[in-house]
Amino acid sequence: MSEINSGNMKLFNRPFYSQKIKPYIGKGLIKVLTGQRRVGKSYIMLQIMNEIAKENASANIIWINKEKSEFSFIRNDQTFSDYVSTKLITGKDNFLFVDEIQEIEGFENVLRSLQANNDCDIFCTGSNANLLSGELPIPIQTISFSSAFATRMP
Numbered sequence: 001m002s003e004i005n006s007g008n009m010k011l012f013n014r015p016f017y018s019q020k021i022k023p024y025i026g027k028g029l030i031k032v033l034t035g036q037r038r039v040g041k042s043y044i045m046l047q048i049m050n051e052i053a054k055e056n057a058s059a060n061i062i063w064i065n066k067e068k069s070e071f072s073f074i075r076n077d078q079t080f081s082d083y084v085s086t087k088l089i090t091g092k093d094n095f096l097f098v099d100e101i102q103e104i105e106g107f108e109n110v111l112r113s114l115q116a117n118n119d120c121d122i123f124c125t126g127s128n129a130n131l132l133s134g135e136l137p138i139p140i141q142t143i144s145f146s147s148a149f150a151t152r153m154p
Contacts, residue, residue: 018047021138025052026093026121030111033125033138041125042067042099048123052095060092062120066100077106084110084120094120102126 021031025048033041042065052059062084064071074080088094096114101107101124114120 013047018044018051021048021123022051028115028118028121030115030122030124031138033123034127036127045097045099045123045125049095049097056093058092060087060089060094062087062094062096064096064098066098066103074104076104077109080104080107081110081113084114088119096120096122098122098124100125100127 024031033044035041049061049063053061064074064080064083066074074083084096098104098107101111104110107124111122111124114122
């Protein structure tokens with residue numbers, strides 16, 4: 001799979017978070033990136049997707065971005081489950097990434113079922129710190145000045 005397109009936005013490499021998440025990839029835990037709006041949860045998730053795609057060329061990456069209108073039809077657990085089931089590929093390593101998961105009513109049921117069936121490795125973002133309590137919460141902070149300065153253009 002080629003690099004995930006981030007649109008016109010520059011991605012700031014934030015290795016602290018990818019290094020924190022990497023040991024849990026493929027371990028059956030739901031990885032939940034939490035934090036306030038606009039702190040970079042979505043872009044850290046894009047960074048992780050790109051790293052997985054580079055390390056596993058045959059990875060099947062399913063990406064749902066609830067901030068994009070193309071996914072507006074996914075409103076509840078049934079439409080969420082239906083969509084994901086059409087994207088899973090048997091015999092491949094499936095990775096599910098959902099941005100702004102709290103926008104899907106009843107999402108917990110679908111994620112728990114996918115997890116119980118070991119259908120895919122699950123990553124999601126949300127602005128609610130109470131999302132999926134008991135899973136692996138990864139709180140995201142705003143990018144620091146030193147990190148932003150280190151990644152500036154020459």
